[in-house]
Amino acid sequence: MADKPKKKTIRTIPQARTPVREQDPLERVRNFDEVSAGYRREDAQLEAERCLICPDQPCVAGCPVNINIPGFIQKIGQKDFRGAYDVITATNLLPAVCGRVCPQESQCEGVCTVGDALEPVAIGRLERWVGDLAIQEGWANVPHIDPVPFKIGIIGSGPAGMACAADMAKAGCEVTVFEAFHQPGGVLRYGIPDFRLPNDVVDAEIGNLVKLGVTFECNTLVGRLFTIEQMLDEMGFDAVFVGTGAGYPAMLGIPGDSLNGVLSANELLTRCNLMRARDFPNYDTPLPPARHVAVVGAGNTAMDAMRVCLRLGAERVSCIYRRSKAECPARAEEVHHAEQEGVEFHWLTNPVEVLDDGAGGVRAMRCVRMELGEPDASGRRRPIAIAGSEHEIETDLVVFAIGTNANPIMGQTSTLRLNTRGYIQTDEDLATSVAGVFAGGDIVTGAATVIEAMGAGRRAARSMRRYLGIRDANAPYTIARPDGAGTLFGIDEREHNFVRVRE
Amino acid sequence: MSQQRSSFDIVTREDFSDATYLLEVRHPLMARAARPGQFVIVMSHEHGERIPLTIADFSVERQTITLVIQAVGKTTKEMQQTCKAGTSLYAMVGPMGVPSAPGTAKKVLCVGGGLGVAPVFPQARAFKERGAYVIGVLGFRTRSLAFWQDKFASACHEVILCTDDGSAGVKGNVTEGIRQAIASHPDIDECIAIGPPMMMKGCADATRGHRIKTMVSLNPLMIDGTGMCGGCRVKVGGQVKFACVDGPDFDAHQVDFDDLMLRLRRFASQEQAAMHRWSETCRFKADALSS
Numbered sequence: 163m164a165d166k167p168k169k170k171t172i173r174t175i176p177q178a179r180t181p182v183r184e185q186d187p188l189e190r191v192r193n194f195d196e197v198s199a200g201y202r203r204e205d206a207q208l209e210a211e212r213c214l215i216c217p218d219q220p221c222v223a224g225c226p227v228n229i230n231i232p233g234f235i236q237k238i239g240q241k242d243f244r245g246a247y248d249v250i251t252a253t254n255l256l257p258a259v260c261g262r263v264c265p266q267e268s269q270c271e272g273v274c275t276v277g278d279a280l281e282p283v284a285i286g287r288l289e290r291w292v293g294d295l296a297i298q299e300g301w302a303n304v305p306h307i308d309p310v311p312f313k314i315g316i317i318g319s320g321p322a323g324m325a326c327a328a329d330m331a332k333a334g335c336e337v338t339v340f341e342a343f344h345q346p347g348g349v350l351r352y353g354i355p356d357f358r359l360p361n362d363v364v365d366a367e368i369g370n371l372v373k374l375g376v377t378f379e380c381n382t383l384v385g386r387l388f389t390i391e392q393m394l395d396e397m398g399f400d401a402v403f404v405g406t407g408a409g410y411p412a413m414l415g416i417p418g419d420s421l422n423g424v425l426s427a428n429e430l431l432t433r434c435n436l437m438r439a440r441d442f443p444n445y446d447t448p449l450p451p452a453r454h455v456a457v458v459g460a461g462n463t464a465m466d467a468m469r470v471c472l473r474l475g476a477e478r479v480s481c482i483y484r485r486s487k488a489e490c491p492a493r494a495e496e497v498h499h500a501e502q503e504g505v506e507f508h509w510l511t512n513p514v515e516v517l518d519d520g521a522g523g524v525r526a527m528r529c530v531r532m533e534l535g536e537p538d539a540s541g542r543r544r545p546i547a548i549a550g551s552e553h554e555i556e557t558d559l560v561v562f563a564i565g566t567n568a569n570p571i572m573g574q575t576s577t578l579r580l581n582t583r584g585y586i587q588t589d590e591d592l593a594t595s596v597a598g599v600f601a602g603g604d605i606v607t608g609a610a611t612v613i614e615a616m617g618a619g620r621r622a623a624r625s626m627r628r629y630l631g632i633r634d635a636n637a638p639y640t641i642a643r644p645d646g647a648g649t650l651f652g653i654d655e656r657e658h659n660f661v662r663v664r665e
Numbered sequence: 666m667s668q669q670r671s672s673f674d675i676v677t678r679e680d681f682s683d684a685t686y687l688l689e690v691r692h693p694l695m696a697r698a699a700r701p702g703q704f705v706i707v708m709s710h711e712h713g714e715r716i717p718l719t720i721a722d723f724s725v726e727r728q729t730i731t732l733v734i735q736a737v738g739k740t741t742k743e744m745q746q747t748c749k750a751g752t753s754l755y756a757m758v759g760p761m762g763v764p765s766a767p768g769t770a771k772k773v774l775c776v777g778g779g780l781g782v783a784p785v786f787p788q789a790r791a792f793k794e795r796g797a798y799v800i801g802v803l804g805f806r807t808r809s810l811a812f813w814q815d816k817f818a819s820a821c822h823e824v825i826l827c828t829d830d831g832s833a834g835v836k837g838n839v840t841e842g843i844r845q846a847i848a849s850h851p852d853i854d855e856c857i858a859i860g861p862p863m864m865m866k867g868c869a870d871a872t873r874g875h876r877i878k879t880m881v882s883l884n885p886l887m888i889d890g891t892g893m894c895g896g897c898r899v900k901v902g903g904q905v906k907f908a909c910v911d912g913p914d915f916d917a918h919q920v921d922f923d924d925l926m927l928r929l930r931r932f933a934s935q936e937q938a939a940m941h942r943w944s945e946t947c948r949f950k951a952d953a954l955s956s
Contacts, residue, residue, distance in 0.1 A: 342891050344708060344715075344756040352889075381673075381758040383891060387698050409893040413905050420900060420924055422931045429894035437714065437888065443942055446714035446740055447888075448935035522927045569892045570910050574763065 170214050172279050179281040180209040187502040191472045194356045194440065197499055198262075201284075201291040210238040212276060212283045220273040221285060226617035227325075229253045231270055231285055238288060247296045250289060251303045255328045256321070256367045256616065258297055259350060261290025262359050264613045265493045297366040302373050310334040312630050315399040317384045317572075320348020321612045322405030322603030324371060325619030326626070331374040333623070333632050335400075339371075340382040343436065348407060350612070352436040353428070355466050357473070358496075385575035394598055401598045401626045404578070404586060405619060408604035409569030414458060414562050418516030423450060423524035427457070427467040427563035434470050452559035455479045456527050458513055459563035462611075465496040467561045468505045479505050480555060484512040484532050484545045508555070510534070512547065516560055526554045566609050583608070591625035592618060600626055673754040676729060681812035684736045685780065687721070688748055693728035695760055701787040702765030702882060702914050705730065706890045708756040709744045716740055717887045717897075719859070719913070720760060721783035730757070733783035733812075739939040761890045762913045765880065767795060770855035774846055774877070775821065776802040776868055778839050778860025782813060784882060785859045790820040798822050800846050800853070804839035804864065808832035839864060840871045853877055858917060862926045869917035879917035883908045885928055900924045 183199040184190075190197055201209065213235040221231040230249050237246035250257045266272070266286035274282035296302075312335040316323045319341040331337045345351055347364045368378070384390065393399040411426035413419055430449070433439040437447035455471040457464050460483035468479045481500070483490060486509045490497060501507070510532040519525035531551035534543035568584030579587045579595035585608060586601040588594050594601050602618030604610060677689035695705070704719045722731035736745040748754070765788055773792050777785035782803050793799045801821035805811045806829045817824050825842040826834030835841055839860070847853060856879040858868035865881040872879045885897040885908050892910035899908050900921035906912060 342758055343889065344758070352893075381756050383758055383761060386703070386760050386762075387694055387758075407893070409891065410907070410910075411893075411895045413895070413898075420898060420905065420928065422928060426895040429888060429896045432888050432894050438712075442935070443939050445712045446939065448714075448932045448939070450931065451934075522930065571891060574910075 170211075172214065172276065175212045175214065175276070175280075176208060177280055179212070179284055180205045180287075182284075182287055187499075187504070190357065191469075191503045194473055196360055197357050198287075200294055201287050203291075206238055206288055206291040207241070209284050209288055210235045212280075213239075214275055216275045218275070220275060221270040221283075224270045224273040226269065226613045227253050227620060229270075229289075234292065235283070235285075235288060238292070243292065243295055244301060246292045247301055248303060250292055251296075254289075254616070255325060255370070256293070257289045258293025258363045259321070259359060259367055260613055260616070261286050261288070261293050262363070263354060263611075265611060267494050269613070294363075297363065302370045304373050305332055307332060307375070308334045309336075310630075310632055312336070312400040312632070313398050314338070314626070315340065315384075315393045315397075315402045316405065317390075317402065318348055318405040318407060318603075318605075319346035319368075319378060319380075320405060320407055320603065320615065321350065322407075322615035322619040322622075323348065323403065324368070325616040326403045326405065326600075326602070326623045327376045327619075328371055328374060329620055329623035330403075330626060331371070331376050333627050335630075335632075337375070338377045338379055340384050341378060341380045342383045344380050345436065346378045346380060348405075352432040353463070353466070354612075355431065355435055355470050357469065358466065383571070385571045390572075390576045390578070390596065390599055394596075399598075401600065401630060403619070403622050403626065404572060404594070404599065404601040404605060405603045405615070405622075406569055406572060406605045408566040408585075408609050410567040411562070412565045412567055414513065414516070414560075414564065416513060416515055418518060418524070419560075419562075421516055421518060421524050421560075422522045423519075423558060424516055424560045424562070425450065427459070427463045427561050428566075430467050430561050431463070431470065434474070440470075440474060449474065450559055452476045453478070454557045455559045455561060456482055456513075456555055456557035457561045457563060458482045459565070460485075460490040460492055460497075460507075461563060461565075462492045462496055464561075464563035465492045465500050467563055468500055469503060471559070471561070472503055472505070476559075480557070481505055481507045482511050482513055482527070482529060482555070483507070483509055485542060486510055486534060489542045510545065511555075512545065513560075514552070517554070519558070524558050524560055526556045527560055528552060528554050566604070568608075569605065572605065591628075592622040593625055593629070598629065600629075673757040675748055675750055675752050675754065676727075678748060678750045681733070682810045685733065685810065685812065686736070686745055686748075687731060687733050687783075688744075689727070689729045689731045690754060690757060691728055692730050692757065695730050695757075696723050696725050696728050699723035699730060699760040700764030701791045702784075703760035703762045704784075704890075704913060705732070705757050705759030705761065706887065707732070707754055709740065709747065710755045713755060714740055715756075715888055715890070717761075717884065717890060717909075719784035719882060719884065720787065722787055723760075730759075731783075733780060735780045738936050739943045742940070743943065758890065761909060763911070765791075765857070765882075765914050767791065768855055770797055770878075772798040772800070772850060772853045772855075774800050774802060774843065774853050774856040774872075776804075776839050776843060776856060776858040776860070778804040778858075778864035779806070779810070781858075781860030781864070781882075782817075785857060786813060786816055786820060788857050788859075789817065793820050793822070800825065800850065802827065802839050802842035802846060804828070804842065804860070805833075806830070838867065840867045843868060843871045847872075847875055847877070856880070856917075857882075862922050862929065865917060865920075866922035869920070869922070873918055880914050881917040881920060882913045883915060883920065883925060884913065885925060886931060899928075 234249040438445040532545035538544040600622040603615035775789040897908040902919035
């Protein structure tokens with residue numbers, strides 16, 4: 163086979179995006195198995211051909227952690243699947259997670275050159291395929307690690323904490339991740355349901371961290387069991403990363419919102435996913451009974467909550483959102499899946515009161531219809547209530563998924579400076595007001611995405627290495643091959659002055 | 666996969682009655698960190714639910730956290746059977762919640778009703794250590810359910826025991842004890858009350874007229890206990906608060922107890938079903954063993 167393939171053009175590549183097999187909507191609303199089966203090997207290779215390997219690589223810039231996307235796709239094309247995994251894991255620790263939950267349409271795929279003329283390359287599906295293959299094959303990239311005498315504490319085992327932990331472990335530090343729940347993973351575990359991100363995938367990715375030498379301490383509420391200051395002063399940690407997430411769900415703030423039968427999406431999802439209330443009574447945590455569910459909000463969390471309720475057996479699930487479909491913040495694929503599964507969307511509808519059933523539960527929700535006016539501060543058109551449009555939507559369970567406020571625990575228990583909204587204040591390098599303490603993810607920015615949190619975790623790790631004086635802070639790490647090829651005892655030759663790199 | 670914190674070993678188990686039992690759990694770090702007013706969340710096994718329990722005592726010397734539990738539902742009854750000295754809990758996280766403010770009160774009333782007698786103990790002890798004059802008011806349904814009178818005798822300057830049936834101490838509930846205490850000590854400047862919501866509501870009513878600052882410890886349903894789910898929200902002074910991170914202590918005169926009691930019944934039917942199902946399996950097991 164020729165080493166130099168013919169130059170691909172938009173005319174020569176497969177024109178249509180390779181479809182992915184999905185569970186039938188009617189079937190899948192009755193189970194918690196994953197909706198998308200993912201690519202098969204032949205699908206991945208076919209789709210890989212669609213990448214033009216264009217010189218300007220907009221996808222790399224579009225990725226919050228700048229994965230070398232053309233690089234890994236090229237490896238798939240060359241059937242060097244392990245190579246593809248190595249390329250991805252040079253920048254992204256969790257391909258099987260990110261391939262599933264990243265909003266690719268507004269990141270890499272949104273700027274893909276192929277997308278100018280045809281459907282963009284299915285980068286997310288390819289990434290997931292590589293990630294899944296790695297789990298199946300038991301691949302893990304454990305580079306040669308030069309130990310350095312630093313001890314790092316990570317607070318929160320969600321995506322931000324995991325990314326920071328991985329980078330610091332690779333830099334040779336002794337890393338401990340503290341988690342308040344009894345299982346690690348943060349939002350990947352309690353929030354995102356199995357049909358979108360199976361628990362096995364989370365387990366596998368955490369297993370890779372453990373292989374890097376990271377220790378997980380569950381059942382540990384930092385701030386209350388010990389403080390950040392104690393970690394630095396008494397427990398011997400040289401630096402600390404705070405990635406506790408946003409927490410604290412925002413309330414509806416309308417009459418009736420404390421009725422039984424009104425709960426946050428966080429509570430519903432935690433009960434169902436982490437505590438496995440869907441298997442009640444084999445698991446002890448109960449779920450509220452629900453025939454007609456109304457979910458307020460239209461973000462990814464709202465979509466997850468609605469699709470969970472359908473699977474739990476609700477007869478009707480409605481989405482109540484005050485703006486129109488165009489403004490809806492969820493991933494396009496999630497909205498599409500929710501529509502397929504039978505969620506009723508009430509766009510331009512705003513709840514004004516939750517109505518009591520007389521026994522402390524919910525009977526219905528009173529709503530008004532909205533229209534879009536002038537753009538507001540967020541650039542989206544401001545919804546305005548239409549006079550006289552009040553109507554009732556029959557429901558016995560109201561789930562609110564309208565965002566979160568800052569979790570107060572870190573502010574209550576440390577001297578970290580907070581901003582006016584209660585989030586942790588950091589500089590551009592994610593350093594907080596306390597020397598040696600860095601923060602990133604939702605507790606700094608407010609609610610965002612998994613990949614953005616991971617990006618923040620990696621950025622904080624870079625600053626942390628600089629703070630600790632660990633060399634090569636900005637260089638991408640090269641991966642030691644398990645066979646040690648091209649390396650000197652696992653050390654990349656170029657890293658040391660032992661040999662001449664170029665003859 | 667992930668490493669669990671070593672283990673949460675139960676070092677002592679004591680039964681106060683056929684429904685109330687004490688567990689002393691080894692956790693050196695938490696024993697040092699705990700303060701009066703805080704709580705833990707416990708899971709007895711991997712399939713279990715997370716239940717919040719107010720810390721009844723903590724000892725740096727013994728490196729333990731003490732919990733007093735009433736067997737009322739499936740989880741607490743099951744724990745009554747399985748949690749023995751030498752066994753361990755699947756999970757225990759804490760200390761959670763904002764510790765009680767030490768305050769400057771010179772004369773305080775520490776009121777405990779039923780199970781609430783246990784968590785009011787560290788508060789009474791802290792007040793006494795700080796030099797306040799402490800009056801304990803302990804309420805039980807009947808004499809045989811009473812516990813920890815000796816501990817309170819050492820942590821209080823006066824103890825008023827109340828029983829609903831008059832089998833010991835004053836006949837009547839704790840509000841009767843509060844009335845008597847206020848009558849003989851008009852200069853009481855703070856009251857702490859812990860117990861069932863109805864009892865705490867009664868205490869709030871009993872002190873309101875005397876303008877005595879009264880704090881109660883609220884015990885709504887919780888999952889994470891870190892402010893993430895909002896299941897524990899309560900209404901205080903017309904505002905929504907999360908008991909797990911904004912409390913659990915709140916000004917009794919501001920708390921909407923009716924809302925609290927309603928929300929505690931959120932899963933009443935599921936709890937009953939779980940309880941029923943569990944007792945059935947227990948009966949089968951017992952029958953199988955005896956036959």
